[in-house]
Amino acid sequence: MKTTDLTYELAYKELTAIALEIETESVSVDILAEKVKRASELIEFCQTKLRATETEVNKIIKQMENPAG
Structure with missing residues (x-):
């Protein structure tokens, strides 16, 4: 996935998946x-x-x- 198509939620989900893969070896x-x-x-x-x-x-x-006006 290109970074331009990335949302915070998708990035966090992918990051969590990577962390789980690394933790479980x-x-x-x-x-x-x-x-x-x-x-x-x-x-x-x-x-x-x-x-x-x-x-x-x-x-x-x-x-x-501080509303204007």
Whole structure:
């Protein structure tokens, strides 16, 4: 899945699946590095999404506290 098609929910779901595979040792050593790299990308995506959402929510709250006019 391309990152442009990714939502937070899909990224979190994929990240959870990767974590479970690693925890249960069901990941082949041959693809472990690939899974860890993908997990890293998903974590970065989720953190960016959360920061952007937090910024937007804070902006909305400020507008509600100080309505123009």
